[in-house]
Amino acid sequence: MEALDYHAEERRKAEFDVEEMKIVWAGSRQAYEISDRVARLVASDPVFRKDNRTMLSRKDLFKDTLRKAAHAWKRIIELRLSEEEASKLRFFVDQPVFTDLHWGMFIPAIKGQGNEEQQQKWLPMAYKMQIIGCYAQTELGHGSNVQGLETTATFDPETDEFVIHSPTLTSSKWWPGGLGKVSTHALIYARLITDGQDHGVHGFIVQLRSLDDHLPLPGITVGDIGMKFGSGAYNSMDNGVLRFDHVRILRDQMLMGVSQVTREGKFMQSDVPRQLVYGTMVYVRQKIVADASCALSRAVCIATRYSVVRRQFGSHNGGPETQVIDYKTQQSRLFPLLASAYAFRFVGEWLKWLYTDVTQRLQASDFSTLPEVHACTAGLKSVTTSATADAIEECRKLCGGHGYLSSSGLPELFAVYVPACTYEGDNVVLLLQVARFLMKTVSQLGSGKKPVGTIAYMGRSEHLLQCRCEVERAEDWLKPNVILEAFEARAARMSVTCAKNLNNFANQEEGFAQLATDLAEAAVAHVQLIIVSKFIEKLQQDIPGKGVKRQLEILFNVYALSLLHKHLGDFVASGCITPKQGALANEQLRLLYSQVHFDNPSLLLYMVLLLERLLQSTSF
Ligand SMILES: CCCCCCCC/C=C\CCC/C=C/C(=O)SCCNC(=O)CCNC(=O)[C@H](O)C(C)(C)COP(=O)(O)OP(=O)(O)OC[C@H]1O[C@@H](n2cnc3c(N)ncnc32)[C@H](O)[C@@H]1OP(=O)(O)O
Numbered sequence: 001m002e003a004l005d006y007h008a009e010e011r012r013k014a015e016f017d018v019e020e021m022k023i024v025w026a027g028s029r030q031a032y033e034i035s036d037r038v039a040r041l042v043a044s045d046p047v048f049r050k051d052n053r054t055m056l057s058r059k060d061l062f063k064d065t066l067r068k069a070a071h072a073w074k075r076i077i078e079l080r081l082s083e084e085e086a087s088k089l090r091f092f093v094d095q096p097v098f099t100d101l102h103w104g105m106f107i108p109a110i111k112g113q114g115n116e117e118q119q120q121k122w123l124p125m126a127y128k129m130q131i132i133g134c135y136a137q138t139e140l141g142h143g144s145n146v147q148g149l150e151t152t153a154t155f156d157p158e159t160d161e162f163v164i165h166s167p168t169l170t171s172s173k174w175w176p177g178g179l180g181k182v183s184t185h186a187l188i189y190a191r192l193i194t195d196g197q198d199h200g201v202h203g204f205i206v207q208l209r210s211l212d213d214h215l216p217l218p219g220i221t222v223g224d225i226g227m228k229f230g231s232g233a234y235n236s237m238d239n240g241v242l243r244f245d246h247v248r249i250l251r252d253q254m255l256m257g258v259s260q261v262t263r264e265g266k267f268m269q270s271d272v273p274r275q276l277v278y279g280t281m282v283y284v285r286q287k288i289v290a291d292a293s294c295a296l297s298r299a300v301c302i303a304t305r306y307s308v309v310r311r312q313f314g315s316h317n318g319g320p321e322t323q324v325i326d327y328k329t330q331q332s333r334l335f336p337l338l339a340s341a342y343a344f345r346f347v348g349e350w351l352k353w354l355y356t357d358v359t360q361r362l363q364a365s366d367f368s369t370l371p372e373v374h375a376c377t378a379g380l381k382s383v384t385t386s387a388t389a390d391a392i393e394e395c396r397k398l399c400g401g402h403g404y405l406s407s408s409g410l411p412e413l414f415a416v417y418v419p420a421c422t423y424e425g426d427n428v429v430l431l432l433q434v435a436r437f438l439m440k441t442v443s444q445l446g447s448g449k450k451p452v453g454t455i456a457y458m459g460r461s462e463h464l465l466q467c468r469c470e471v472e473r474a475e476d477w478l479k480p481n482v483i484l485e486a487f488e489a490r491a492a493r494m495s496v497t498c499a500k501n502l503n504n505f506a507n508q509e510e511g512f513a514q515l516a517t518d519l520a521e522a523a524v525a526h527v528q529l530i531i532v533s534k535f536i537e538k539l540q541q542d543i544p545g546k547g548v549k550r551q552l553e554i555l556f557n558v559y560a561l562s563l564l565h566k567h568l569g570d571f572v573a574s575g576c577i578t579p580k581q582g583a584l585a586n587e588q589l590r591l592l593y594s595q596v597h598f599d600n601p602s603l604l605l606y607m608v609l610l611l612e613r614l615l616q617s618t619s620f
Pocket residue numbers: 087090099100103104105135137138143144145146147177275276278279281282284287288370371374422423424425426429433436
């Protein structure tokens with residue numbers, strides 16, 4: 001059979017309305033149409049070609065990135081693209097670039113932490129890209145420990161200026177994207193010192209390079225930190241190093257939305273939580289969660305198409321060999337990843353809503369949901385990026401030897417994606433933040449304070465700590481309330497056990513250090529519960545299209561039961577389910593795999609592209 005026939009055969013098996021499924025994936029018909037239109041725009045424009053980038057030298061790759069960034073900006077202006085369309089354009093151009101940091105961190109930081117006057121002064125220039133900014137927080141010595149940053153911003157009352165200085169080698173800013181070559185300005189995080197007193201880390205806008213000749217300004221040493229993991233990949237970004245030698249900036253270049261320094265040098269803390277200084281990270285973590293499903297779906301799409309076309313073993317009487325997609329082992333490795341892509345998509349949509357909600361609350365001086373939003377963004381960023389990075393590597397293996405070729409797209413996708421486990425907060429460090437939030441919640445359970453939102457289930461902990469799962473047959477595992485209760489019981493029990501064990505230590509900090517692994521696992525259980533519960537909420541919505549809801553229900557069950565299988569130790573050890581019920585879940589999972597269908601519209605096109613890329617990559 002030809003590739004085209006396999007294609008037709010698999011399409012025939014797709015028992016759902018593919019067009020409607022695309023709309024569910026995009027979030028709305030309008031979002032789908034925008035995505036489709038912008039995808040075509042990018043694909044038909046030769047400037048945006050990306051088939052050769054793993055073969056370019058770093059210098060040429062960087063030039064190519066600048067060309068694309070300039071061209072993208074030109075198209076955005078010419079076509080008057082909306083913010084949503086422009087952001088889709090960035091997604092399809094698909095090459096890390098300094099503008100990600102300019103639009104994604106520099107501008108949001110000024111909006112979130114600058115006062116009205118500062119926003120009026122800086123934002124118009126930034127929107128027109130008359131200045132280009134980066135987000136310079138991490139230093140050579142400290143990334144995770146933000147309070148450990150060493151760069152100083154000392155107020156000089158005589159001149160009404162701050163003196164920005166890098167007192168040690170380890171205080172050198174290290175990593176900021178866009179800093180190495182491009183940025184004219186940086187949002188730097190430095191210790192604020194007034195009258196000899198250290199007030200902790202705050203944000204300051206500093207000009208780095210001349211707007212006339214782009215050379216570094218006096219007192220500034222700046223450069224690129226060099227090659228990173230993989231070919232192509234993140235090397236299109238100019239991650240940089242930056243040192244200050246007593247650089248003077250005006251007082252109003254300290255972002256004054258959270259705290260202020262007066263003309264007399266008096267430090268004043270507004271009545272907003274100081275954690276708002278970390279607000280830009282919360283914003284980007286939320287974006288990263290939304291992006292995880294995109295990266296994952298790309299990998300799964302490649303591995304699925306390959307698995308349909310690839311045949312290996314099992315030929316009888318000269319007939320065709322078995323499609324590798326039909327092997328149960330292939331299905332048990334691939335389908336949970338497909339299901340995860342949908343799960344991350346839906347939880348990403350919800351997180352976007354949560355972020356919008358907290359932004360509105362903050363504007364009305366309601367800070368009550370901030371800790372929960374921090375825990376959700378940190379936890380979901382950690383769990384979705386770790387799972388996606390692992391999944392891309394699994395997809396590479398699912399494609400056998402071909403997955404190792406650059407032309408499969410998977411090596412570059414992995415190389416470009418894997419730092420998401422580190423940037424915007426190392427994933428383990430972020431899980432420990434979630435654990436702190438959970439321990440606080442458990443400690444307040446008897447206080448009469450009712451847990452709400454994603455921790456509402458803790459309010460039912462009396463029931464969850466002793467409930468017994470009622471599954472007797474494999475199909476009982478198809479009931480969403482059975483799955484939900486098992487995940488709630490596991491999360492509640494793991495958190496409560498950690499809280500009890502913490503009491504065995506002389507002080508909380510010592511306990512946290514010793515129990516960090518258990519705490520991180522409890523955080524994972526809590527975050528997986530959030531993902532499962534948001535998938536269930538999605539299924540409770542009206543979902544049109546023949547067979548679409550049914551297919552999503554199958555994917556939900558695959559997602560939840562494959563997690564249950566993977567973490568069976570947690571579920572059984574905490575007494576939420578019996579080993580027998582665990583075995584029944586696995587039996588149900590096996591049955592579900594044969595019900596997963598997929599559409600494969602451009603399989604032939606894919607094969608042709610693969611061949612073209614192979615020819616190019618071998619012409620060295
Ligand atoms: C075209 C547009 C494109 C847009 C697309 C954008 C996507 C771009 C994608 C990729 C680009 C990648 C670029 C990468 C950039 C970076 O990496 S920037 C640097 C990021 N750095 C980090 O994330 C550092 C991680 N560390 C921290 O966040 C913190 O230091 C900490 C681990 C949280 C610890 O902080 P601290 O020492 O202050 O901690 P605690 O004492 O534990 O906490 C004090 C209390 O504050 C609460 N807290 C902490 N953080 C936050 C927060 N962000 N919001 C709210 N509250 C917070 C914490 O829970 C404690 O609360 P408690 O006292 O009640 O317990």
